[in-house]
Amino acid sequence: MENIDQQKRSLGALARTDWLERIFKLRQHGSSVKIELIAGLTTFVTMAYIIFVNPNVMAAAGLDHGAAFVATCLGAALGCLLMGFYANWPVGLAPGMGLNAFFTYTVVGEMGYTWQVALGAVFLSGIL
Structure with missing residues (x-):
């Protein structure tokens, strides 16, 4: 019984790894989940x-x-998620402190x- 539970846990971990492998092609990029x-x-x-410095500058x-x-957190989260899931590129994005x-x-x-x-003006320049 204990051996079956251990196999189920191994299969669950393998399924999670396979899902990540399918989406991000980790082995192809020479990486692993760890x-x-x-x-x-x-x-x-x-x-x-x-997330602590930028609000002080903007304030x-x-x-x-x-x-x-909130805008800093949402902007950074959205940027990172887009880079990871859409571009499949492991780059972190956040508001630029120099521009702020x-x-x-x-x-x-x-x-x-x-x-x-x-x-x-920032909004208009972003559209342009």
């Missing part, structure tokens, strides 16, 4: 600072801190535009 999990954790720890321009926090600092300290701070006007 390597990808370690790489994902490393990337998360490396990028996690942005300095006048944006609501909580809204900037330029937005806050130059466009809003030095040039005197309101954050609404500056954000509108």
Whole structure:
């Protein structure tokens, strides 16, 4: 009985591995589930600072801190998911701190535009 339970657990783990293999072609890229999990954790720890720093930078321009926090988290999550599932490329994406600092300290701070006007310009430039 114990041997059957052990086989069932092994088959469950194999099915999960096969699913990941089919979607991401890990063996073809010279990787494994373990390597990808370690790489994902490393990337998360490396990028996690942005969810705390970016809202503070944006709040300095006048944006609501909580809204900037949620937008940062959602933007990073959506970017990473699109890169992983659509592009099948293991790259982490998050808001760029250099551009956000330029937005806050130059466009809003030095040039005197309101954050609404500056954000509108960012939106228009993204469309173009």
